[in-house]
Amino acid sequence: MFEKSVRSSPACTLAAVAVVQFMVSLDLSVVNVGLPTIAAGLDFSALGVTWVIHAYALSFGGLLLLGGKLGDRFGRARLLLAGLAIFGLASLLGGLAQQPGHLIAGRALQGVGAAAAAPAALALLTSTFPGGAARVRAFGVWSATNAAGGAFGVLVGGILTEYAGWRWVMLVNIPMVAIAFALALTTIGGDRGTSARGRPDVMGAILATAGMTALVFGVVRTDVHGWLSAPTIGTLTLAVMLLVAFGLVEKTTARDPMLRLGLLTRPSVAGANAYNLFVGAAMASAFYFASLYLQRVFGAGPARAGIEFLPFALGVIVGSVLAVKAGHRVSARTLMIVGALVTAGGFAWFATIHPDGSFAVNVLGPSIMASVGFGLCLAPLVSTATAGVDPRDAGTAAGLLNSSRQIGASVGLAVLGTVAATRTGPSQTPEALGHGYALGLGLCAALMLAAAVVATAVLPRGTRPPEATPHSDQGVGTHA
Template identity: 65%
Template sequence: MAVVQFMVSVDLSVVNLGLPQISSGLGFSAVGLTWVIHAYALTFGGLLLLGGKIADRFGHRRVLLIGLAVFGIASLLGGFAQEPGHLVAGRALQGIGAAALSPAALALLTVTFPSGKERVRAYGIWSAVNAAGGALGVLIGGALTEYAGWRWVMFISVPMAAIALALAWRGVAPAPPLAPSGRPDVLGAILGTAGMTLLVFGVVRTEQYAWTSPVTLGTLAAAAVLLAAFVAVERTTTRDPLVRPGLLANRWVSGANSFNLLLGAAMASCFYFASLYLQQVLGTSPTLAGLQLLPFAFGVIIGAAVAIKLGYRVALRTLLIAGGLVTAAGFAWFGLMSANGSFLVDVLGPSLVTSIGFGLCLGPVVSAATVDVPQRDAGTASGLLSSSRQIGASLGLAALGTAAHGFAGSSATPQALAEGYGLGMTLGAVLLAGAVLIAFFVLPRTSATATAEHDAPAPGAPQLVPEAE
């Protein structure tokens, strides 16, 4: 599962530094090039919830293997693309595969490690690998583009998918799918998937259309109507719903997903603003910028290791509050960046603080989002968590990017750019402060480790314990 998540995380960022070569190699227009990124985000974000439900209904292992095969084939086809449409289609197919395998992989962790120290350790490893993949993706993408050509930013996923497929085939025990409680909720699936896809579509197009434009407002309004209809159908349907109404009534699930949405919104902006500051203000090359962002991955690993050590004895709520505060402090430090800054003070220092705090949050937020979730809903809960992070990242990057570039204006001087990026980072700190408030007021004041089907805790598993103040 760690290899699977590493591959998905790498693929979210590996293409970015290869975009100039992709544009010249395939003849993309300026607008068309953005769809190399958006096609993946659209299918991945829009189908995550459906992918989680399919995994619950037809078997986590089966859906994981199918998703890996689709992802690998899509990567191969994208690498051989001869026209812009071929590459965009390959990226969209990658997103479909990722939307199936990502929640299935997380659900397998949930049901394999239902409680105790093993659960904390598994989520810690998973979260560290997740963040390391995102950071290394930038470095890998830059190196591949410079020394091997842009096609290898697609081909690199093929061997990773093959390795993950072999490991999952041998290492994950086959299990029959859980018996569905009724006929599939086709209407709910259509409304939920269409609403999520339209929401992501409206957000990613803010690069072309302003937030206040009729196109953006109309798209987001249509998404809101579809999602409202989805909620109404899920509450009244007699079929097997895409999301059981009781799932979101669970304070752990609703609180963790709200925390995760704000965390994802802030962190997506962090990499964006830090890389732009390094290249456009400090004059760093793309490859060197990727290397200079690498300490972020090590900070996340440190934070995740601390979360593993503390997770045996400290409440999830406490870890999320502490991690959110540390991450917010790092963003506030980033907000002080200036045109006369340096890598050590304005990038390395705040990136280490931010990444350690982020690492403290990752494992606990996954654990909190799956507390008291029965095995039959493990994939759905995993899809919800992945969706909240993906949508948060899309919303945060679009909104904070608009604010930062609007503040910098059209002058594009180093000082104006630094102030704009600093404003974006400061707004990220505000989002993280909101996440801390959610953890404090929404999450229960107890630390729970639940089994997959609400059975008695495994031997040695911690019981519900009051949180230490």
């Protein structure tokens, strides 16, 4: 079934991949606004409810590299469909949850599905649009749907929680899965992978998955165990040991390696992933601080807070369109530097928040500036990280890029959240909370400046998408 296709074209592939990415991105943020209601509805403890977030992050972050490799080996279209099926089933289970453990299990299973679907979708996009103007436009569409999914997740989560009930933040995924599955099944051509390249690297897969899982677990649990506590140090030490062992296995294995270490020696791949660590840390933290500021300092309800995030989503789309228009004349490296600097300026403006501020000055203005900058750099970032990669490693490169962003988001949110909480202190007054959130947003600006430095120092000058193959300029057309 997975090899059949009614119609296959670059435009149809782009549509299917865009829906998948929107869904995965939306699910990263859709439950955040509804956490208090979820906690009350299922009688979660104050610490237990955090696992609604952590369970997804843990399985998603831990399995991304494996998901990318499985797509390379056994077929990306095949793995995309399998991932969507798992994601849809998990959303149904989570929406019908009757106990805290049911919802946590559903969220963990969602992460498994997303870890299979997200790298496969990005690898399909990379192979369908190998270069030229079509690649610039395709990644512009991808970046807009990616970021808009995260921003609209806050809006959708707020409205559903307030007016339909928290269960719908899980059930809303089911129609999106159905649409994405139908598009992928009927429009994406067969992709049988490269199963004949040798025996699979089982040990590498075990070490990579265990190491990534331990790393994410150690970081996300710092809200309970401090950074210098024995559990945190022990878990992070274990993660480092597992990942070092993974590197040694990949260097010496005679099997088909999970990750070709030569991939990391490419300046474009290494630079883009380092840049992505900082961007992931800054964006996840900024979403967190801004949403709390709107609700706990400005006093906005879930639905209103979601609506007030809309300008951010629209700004990302504007930035993505500008990146498409400039991408034919300006290098990806330049767009990444400019985008990071503009986003840093927006976050620095955000850091001026105070309890007596206004929405127009303290939220709307910085949201537009930061989101346009983010839209400028996102598509060039993804295109750079996957450009020129051996087609048999496209899924691995996509998994690596998703992993770097997830790790950045987990570490950044844990570190910046701790710093902001320390600044806030024991008082929970709007003034004290505002001081903590302002510091956190200022540090987000510093992270984006660090990303600009990485792009300047590591990425080759004049980094552009590779030239198109004779068929690669087909199919995007008006979709951009």
